[in-house]
Amino acid sequence: MRVLHTSDWHVGRTFHGVDLLSDQRTVLQAIAALVQEHRVDVVVIAGDLYDRAVPSAEAISVLTGAFAAIRAAGAVIVASSGNHDSAPRLGAFREFLDAGGLHLRTDVRAVGTPIVLHDEHGPVIFHAIPYLDPEMVRGPWELTGRLRHEEILTAAMQRIRGDLDARPGCRSVVLAHAFVTGAVPGGSERSIAVGGVESVSAEIFDGVGYVALGHLHGRQRIADHIRYSGSPLPFSFGEAGHHKGVLIVDIDGAGSIDVTPVDLPVPRPLAEISGTLEQLLSGHDELAEHYLSVTLTDPVRPLESMRRVRSRFPHAVTLSWQPPVGSVDDDAAPTRPGANDHELVEEFLLVCRGAGADPVESAIIDRALAAALQDADR
Numbered sequence: 001m002r003v004l005h006t007s008d009w010h011v012g013r014t015f016h017g018v019d020l021l022s023d024q025r026t027v028l029q030a031i032a033a034l035v036q037e038h039r040v041d042v043v044v045i046a047g048d049l050y051d052r053a054v055p056s057a058e059a060i061s062v063l064t065g066a067f068a069a070i071r072a073a074g075a076v077i078v079a080s081s082g083n084h085d086s087a088p089r090l091g092a093f094r095e096f097l098d099a100g101g102l103h104l105r106t107d108v109r110a111v112g113t114p115i116v117l118h119d120e121h122g123p124v125i126f127h128a129i130p131y132l133d134p135e136m137v138r139g140p141w142e143l144t145g146r147l148r149h150e151e152i153l154t155a156a157m158q159r160i161r162g163d164l165d166a167r168p169g170c171r172s173v174v175l176a177h178a179f180v181t182g183a184v185p186g187g188s189e190r191s192i193a194v195g196g197v198e199s200v201s202a203e204i205f206d207g208v209g210y211v212a213l214g215h216l217h218g219r220q221r222i223a224d225h226i227r228y229s230g231s232p233l234p235f236s237f238g239e240a241g242h243h244k245g246v247l248i249v250d251i252d253g254a255g256s257i258d259v260t261p262v263d264l265p266v267p268r269p270l271a272e273i274s275g276t277l278e279q280l281l282s283g284h285d286e287l288a289e290h291y292l293s294v295t296l297t298d299p300v301r302p303l304e305s306m307r308r309v310r311s312r313f314p315h316a317v318t319l320s321w322q323p324p325v326g327s328v329d330d331d332a333a334p335t336r337p338g339a340n341d342h343e344l345v346e347e348f349l350l351v352c353r354g355a356g357a358d359p360v361e362s363a364i365i366d367r368a369l370a371a372a373l374q375d376a377d378r
Contacts (some may be wrong), residue, residue, distance in 0.1 A: 046214030047082025
């Protein structure tokens with residue numbers, strides 16, 4: 001059986017205020033194309049299909065379109081809810097969707113109930129564990145005491161092993177949305193810490209043929225059979241160097257696995273650049289279509305800097321100012337005894353941007369202060 005492992009689609013997410021739905025539609029359609037190209041039997045999605053509990057109508061349209069394209073390409077879909085999803089909303093009409101080849105697992109009470117799929121060698125057992133909030137499982141699983149992710153995921157795997165033990169020799173795949181010890185976060189994940197501890201040990205999954213992990217956005221290997229696929233798009237500049245894609249997992253008749261990373265297209269690359277405003281505006285032609293994080297190093301903060309940067313780099317999304325060391329007196333007192341209002345404004349500008357007011361600005365300051373004094377006297 002050939003399985004495509006993906007996770008953390010976060011449909012509906014924005015990137016520094018920029019709508020990513022178009023980019024997400026592109027990469028999800030690319031996943032459907034990979035399904036057809038590689039003759040994938042099953043696509044597993046390990047949580048965080050949406051970015052928020054109540055997705056927009058446009059986000060729902062993008063996700064349902066991706067599901068339809070994957071099904072049309074010939075693969076069955078097995079997916080679980082993540083910590084960003086609303087499990088009840090995502091799992092609505094589950095029984096009807098199962099009949100159409102879309103198996104959504106969002107209810108903690110169903111943990112341990114398998115999805116059984118077949119190939120020419122027999123059954124492959126899929127267990128999709130939804131994100132497990134400790135307090136949400138306490139009642140349904142009749143658990144007591146302090147609950148951390150380690151305890152509740154262990155309890156989930158006990159239920160799953162109870163099913164697998166009744167099927168000796170069957171090949172197995174488990175989906176889980178968790179932070180496994182030894183993995184490295186990408187920087188754009190929402191913390192799932194409970195009681196200060198969010199990580200779980202890889203030993204929890206002992207005995208499973210393949211573990212498809214979600215939650216962390218960087219592709220990584222915990223063990224040969226325990227892997228994160230990573231998100232299909234970068235969601236922070238810390239992920240700019242990541243290879244975004246999916247994992248294709250071949251499971252033979254004996255349960256042995258072979259894992260092949262496959263990169264996805266990059267709708268718009270990310271880059272970080274720094275320099276003076278004039279340096280940036282006269283170079284970096286190759287970055288004109290990138291999402292950019294810009295750091296200006298001018299000794300004096302340039303006026304209208306973001307507008308000027310975007311005139312050349314329309315997809316610049318963040319801008320900061322880091323003047324050379326010593327060009328701004330960071331220890332300068334914001335006020336000095338006896339300073340008048342105009343002098344106080346001058347000192348404020350000096351501290352904030354590295355230079356006082358020029359003659360035009362000085363005249364504007366005087367007019368604003370005069371108007372303020374008139375208003376105060378009324």
